[in-house]
Amino acid sequence: MTAPAAEDTGAAVTALVNGTPAAGISSLDRGLHFGDGVFETIACLQGRPRFLSLHLERLAHGCRALGFAPPAGEMLRAEIERLASRQERSIVKLIVTRGPALVRGYAVSGHEQATRVTIRYPWPVEDPILQQHGVSVRVAAMPLGENPALAGLKHCNRLEQILARGEPSAAATTEALLLSRSGKLISGIMTNVFLVDGPPQSPRLRTPVIDLCGVAGVMRRVVLREAARAGIAATECYLWPADLACATEIFLTNARVGIWPVGRLEERTLTPGPVTRRLQSLLQPLLEEPVDG
Amino acid sequence: MTAPAAEDTGAAVTALVNGTPAAGISSLDRGLHFGDGVFETIACLQGRPRFLSLHLERLAHGCRALGFAPPAGEMLRAEIERLASRQERSIVKLIVTRGPALVRGYAVSGHEQATRVTIRYPWPVEDPILQQHGVSVRVAAMPLGENPALAGLKHCNRLEQILARGEPSAAATTEALLLSRSGKLISGIMTNVFLVDGPPQSPRLRTPVIDLCGVAGVMRRVVLREAARAGIAATECYLWPADLACATEIFLTNARVGIWPVGRLEERTLTPGPVTRRLQSLLQPLLEEPVDG
Numbered sequence: 001m002t003a004p005a006a007e008d009t010g011a012a013v014t015a016l017v018n019g020t021p022a023a024g025i026s027s028l029d030r031g032l033h034f035g036d037g038v039f040e041t042i043a044c045l046q047g048r049p050r051f052l053s054l055h056l057e058r059l060a061h062g063c064r065a066l067g068f069a070p071p072a073g074e075m076l077r078a079e080i081e082r083l084a085s086r087q088e089r090s091i092v093k094l095i096v097t098r099g100p101a102l103v104r105g106y107a108v109s110g111h112e113q114a115t116r117v118t119i120r121y122p123w124p125v126e127d128p129i130l131q132q133h134g135v136s137v138r139v140a141a142m143p144l145g146e147n148p149a150l151a152g153l154k155h156c157n158r159l160e161q162i163l164a165r166g167e168p169s170a171a172a173t174t175e176a177l178l179l180s181r182s183g184k185l186i187s188g189i190m191t192n193v194f195l196v197d198g199p200p201q202s203p204r205l206r207t208p209v210i211d212l213c214g215v216a217g218v219m220r221r222v223v224l225r226e227a228a229r230a231g232i233a234a235t236e237c238y239l240w241p242a243d244l245a246c247a248t249e250i251f252l253t254n255a256r257v258g259i260w261p262v263g264r265l266e267e268r269t270l271t272p273g274p275v276t277r278r279l280q281s282l283l284q285p286l287l288e289e290p291v292d293g
Numbered sequence: 294m295t296a297p298a299a300e301d302t303g304a305a306v307t308a309l310v311n312g313t314p315a316a317g318i319s320s321l322d323r324g325l326h327f328g329d330g331v332f333e334t335i336a337c338l339q340g341r342p343r344f345l346s347l348h349l350e351r352l353a354h355g356c357r358a359l360g361f362a363p364p365a366g367e368m369l370r371a372e373i374e375r376l377a378s379r380q381e382r383s384i385v386k387l388i389v390t391r392g393p394a395l396v397r398g399y400a401v402s403g404h405e406q407a408t409r410v411t412i413r414y415p416w417p418v419e420d421p422i423l424q425q426h427g428v429s430v431r432v433a434a435m436p437l438g439e440n441p442a443l444a445g446l447k448h449c450n451r452l453e454q455i456l457a458r459g460e461p462s463a464a465a466t467t468e469a470l471l472l473s474r475s476g477k478l479i480s481g482i483m484t485n486v487f488l489v490d491g492p493p494q495s496p497r498l499r500t501p502v503i504d505l506c507g508v509a510g511v512m513r514r515v516v517l518r519e520a521a522r523a524g525i526a527a528t529e530c531y532l533w534p535a536d537l538a539c540a541t542e543i544f545l546t547n548a549r550v551g552i553w554p555v556g557r558l559e560e561r562t563l564t565p566g567p568v569t570r571r572l573q574s575l576l577q578p579l580l581e582e583p584v585d586g
Contacts, residue, residue: 015320024317025325027308027410032318033388034451035328066452067459091397095326104384104414106451106458106482117320121397145438145506146474149456157450158327158399159359163442165399166360181439181474189399213438 014086016118019079029115031097034106035156037115038062039095040218043256044084044120048290049092051255052077054218059096062153063114068098071114079118089123091256095156126257131280134263134272135174135252139241140164140189143181144213152216161189175252175260177244180213185239188252191260192220195239196249196275202233203275206243209236219253226282232275249273258287307379309411312372322408324390327399328449330408331355332388333511336549337377337413341583342385344548345370347511352389355446356407361391364407372411382416384549388449419550424573427556427565428467428545432534433457433482436474437506445509454482468545468553470537473506478532481545484553485513488532489542489568495526496568499536502529512546519575525568542566551580 017025030036040055049055056073063070080092099112142164150157164176175188186208187193192215198204205227210216227234244250250262250270259280261272310318323329333348342348349366356363373385392405435457443450457469468481479501480486485508491497498520503509520527537543543555543563552573554565 013321017320023319025320026316027310027318027412028306029325032322032324032390032410033332033386033449034455035449036452036455039326066455093326093397097325104386104417106454108455108459117325119320124397142442143440145440145443147436147438147453149435150438150452155452156326156328157452159329159443159448159450160440161399162327162329162359162401166401 014083014120016079016083016116018116019075025115025117026100028100029097030099030101030112031095031115031156033101035158036066037095037097037156038066038154039093039156040154041255042080042092042094044087044090044092045288045290047085047088049080049084050287050290051218051222051292052080053293054221055094055255058154058216058218059094062155063096065149065153066098066155067108068112068114071096071116076116079116083118083120087120087122091121091123093119093121095119097156130174130260131257132272134261134270136172136264137188137250137252137262138169138173138176138266140176140178141167141169143179143183144186146180146182146212148211151213152210154215164189177265178214179241182212183240184208184212185241185244186210186212186214187217191252191254191257192217194223194251194253195243195247196273197243197247200274203248205232205234205275206239207234207236208239217253218255219258222283222286223253223259223279226286227279230278230282232278249276251276251279258283307376307413309372309376309409311409312368318408318410319393321393322390323392323394323405324388324408324449326394328451329359330388330390330449331359331447332386332449333447334548335373335385335387337380337383337385338581338583340378340381342373342377343580343583344511344515344585345373346586347514348387348548351447351509351511352387355448356389358442358446359391359448360401361405361407364389364409369409372409376411376413380413380416384414384416386412386414388412390449423467423553424550425565427554427563429465429557430481430543430545430555431462431466431469431559433469433471434460434462436472436476437479439473439475439505441504444506445503447508457482470558471507472534475505476533477501477505478534478537479503479505479507480510484545484547484550485510487516487544487546488536488540489566490536490540493567496541498525498527498568499532500527500529501532510546511548512551515576515579516546516552516572519579520572523571523575525571542569544569544572551576
């Protein structure tokens, strides 16, 4: 994977830079210098990107929150669709940075031209049992710093996620839950998290509000929307480790996997329950086709 | 500055990638994807880098803290010296990332090969009155998130600094002081900060301890060392906005400027005082020559 191939050589990884097959970006790019950008990881099925409008909407919001104009959505859409169309299934990652630096240092001139990097990866081999029996999850040792100005954005400052992913206890689990500096439950490293509790006849579905840190995931948004449509009460609020302990069902979401039930959390075994199963059923038709919105 | 020139064309900015004149880096580099790296900004005088051993020591510590092996120090030294030697004065920025990704996502294979990007910039035009009369400083509106695992490192996750630098009130000031999420004084955006208080016959010199967030600057280290050698009691501790209000002298440090007295903090005017002046005098011989350590 070290040398991205020119487009359409059949190699595993293919990259476009500003719409052109290219191996590299400028060494002056602020994405390299500062992680000054945002990204999306888009599941592509039947040669087409899934939930693309939701991804592009979040990306544009992220660019504006960082103070630069997002590239035209139609151009991004065309580049992503072009890469996706050459494979039945793939993952397309889009990175948009503020662009090459026009001045040295943190200051922005305001005339930077955003850089678009679009990379196609093979769809990973995955174990279907994860969807069925659930994944094994730990709680990461490292808490996330809290900064409301960056919360929700899928920005390119990801050292915290890299360090959490590299903790010694990571090998035995599929995912880790992250707490914030003030002790709140935020998300997984590459997933969002939902908890179910309350009596079986009126279960309560909750997910951490993403206002201090963490990423507001596209699949999190889809699950909240589909739950609401199905009449399942879902709320975004502050949650704590004690809420994890009380939850009768826990599941994780991300754009590729949809819903992963949690089958094990540290020493505790959980059984995927009726709310998780119902939401998996509701999502299934949306995940099997490259639905746009 | 958008197109880094091949080496020695006389253009303003010159870049080496892994020791070779090059315009770009791999679009798979983890520096681009995640800000997964560290950097140094090195002042070069008389064609030679200043405090290079201190910069390389911090860089190596940063790589190890992020979990990857730093490139050989002698190789980095040679590349920096090579770029510096072609100009009387310049700024050389060294970025070391974990390298091109070998797997998709946050996980690290452990076999990544670090990427070295070495860029020479012109020495900036600066107003000598800043050293003499002091700089105008505000307190940034945005607090820094706190994460001890990253504190002290000059890593490439710098969106907080970019946002603080871009605050609407930035135009009227040279620098902004940053508080952390728990309200502690941490540093400037591109400087460290020192406060002087206490009676004139036994002044107290203090600087924020860098254990929650912020960068442990090379010039901060030099000032602490030179102060100690001169018998000026200096401590690293938690400091708060109230300590700013009580300080009789405030000064800022960074590797290029040495010491900037603060001449104005928000609405308050300060006069550079005897401790600041003494430290400026102590540092002067170290700053005028390309001292190594």
